[in-house]
Amino acid sequence: MVLLPEDRSLPTGFVPETPPQQPAEAKDAATVVLLRNGTTGLEVFLQRRVKGMPFAGGMTVFPGGGVDQRDADTSVAWSGPDAQWWAARFDCSPELARALVCAAVRETFEESGVLLAGPDTATVVGETSRYAEARAAMVARNLSLAEFLADERLVLRADLLRPWANWLTPEREPRRYDTRFFLAAMPEGQRADAVTTEAAEAYWATPEQALADFAEGRCHLLPPTRITLDELVECGSMAAALAAERTLGKISPKLVRRNGRWHVVMPGEPGFEEAN
Template sequence: MRLPAELTLPDELVPERPPDPPVTPRDAATVILLRDGPGGPEVFLQRRVRGMPFAGGMTAFPGGGVDERDDDADIAWAGPSPGWWAARFGCDEQRARSLVCAAVRETFEESGVLLAGESHESVVGEAARYAEERQALVAKELSLAGMLAEHGLVLRADLLRPWSNWVTPAVEPRRYDTRFFLTSIPEGQRADGLTGEAAEAYWRLPAEALNDWRSGECGLLPPTWVTLTELADCSDVASALTVEREIDKVIPKVVHRDGAWRVILPGQE
């Protein structure tokens, strides 16, 4: 896929002096949360607070870095094994387990949506009752494994689908090796913007979100733009969840050309 010429990076997002040598990317998980709307599948987006160390002011999906607390082999688990996820994302099983746990944790922390249930077949119908636990997770006072064990909940890895793998360009002082997951909001749950990292949160058709970007109403980083473009071709959530994808690690480059910072994808001139 070729990025449009008008997709440039704000000057404040590119450091004057890139790190030398480049920073080693940190593992991270991003979750594309979908629901069916009157006009087709809608995606949950958040405009990040300006001034944040990474992607401040940009519109993105919920997600964040893997925490050491996400590495818990005793967590109750339903769905594809860590080995299956490792094969899809090209990593070892321990890292794959941590990535899935981080995806579930970040989704709950940033949107209030909990991908867990009291059994391998059930899903929590109302996650608001775990509001205190949500805040404890954000404050790193509680681990996801500890929360699930305390309430007898099972992590529903089978509700997630692997979508893509993006690595932050080498010029950035904060780099992430981010695996993107796709899921649909469980019946009875609601996504919210009750997170200190988002200035606003909302549902939007992918095509409408892209129109917002074209009109200058929001800023998109290349992984978000590409993902929205891909999802715009899906007729409903069910079809999006059944897409079979090859997961290749995408490592873009940043160049200054024609007076602006531009992102070049592998294979793009």
């Protein structure tokens, strides 16, 4: 059972029937929407998560994950907008902003092999298979992003990321994330892969095709993913998406029970104030 485009219903069993006594604390997280120019236009990199994952199992998503404590390491060599700039965009502290950018770079590398870093402030690494051992060590939490970049004498390229959105999981859900969405163009010479235990498959698709797959039941999308794809369709091109000026408010949907299923209600929509 999948999300229905017309009513944003959630899959059966996705939300527990008994609400938590207290809302779970939302964990800070980062998601990166990788873009490239394909043969038919703008394409995005998507991953179908393994069924049974604690969060969003079976869903088709963009690469991303929770902020690690070590993502706040200030020793990371950095190029591009500083932490203060990112803090202003995401309305958070500079310390958290720095950790979010580092988490975005780390998670993208761990989950797709795409590395937004280079030997200096003007270049990006090419083919990344030579870092496979370090990538595995980072996934196992035996190596931090800061240690990896220092070992390889690489600079994090924060200028390759663009702030896009901030989504907060509804209070009724047992696992909650305060997720900042970023855009990034696929670096030339690199390839995105499916070498991760968290994804059953990974592929490139136009936003239009991904939305058609969703509408016809071929993939499962949560509202943040679907709405981001809709927004990219409106942009029309990678250049326009990367150049878009975004006003980033925290989007905090709620859940309402209708006809035996849970539905996502967005701020400002009918029933939002009465929803859980």
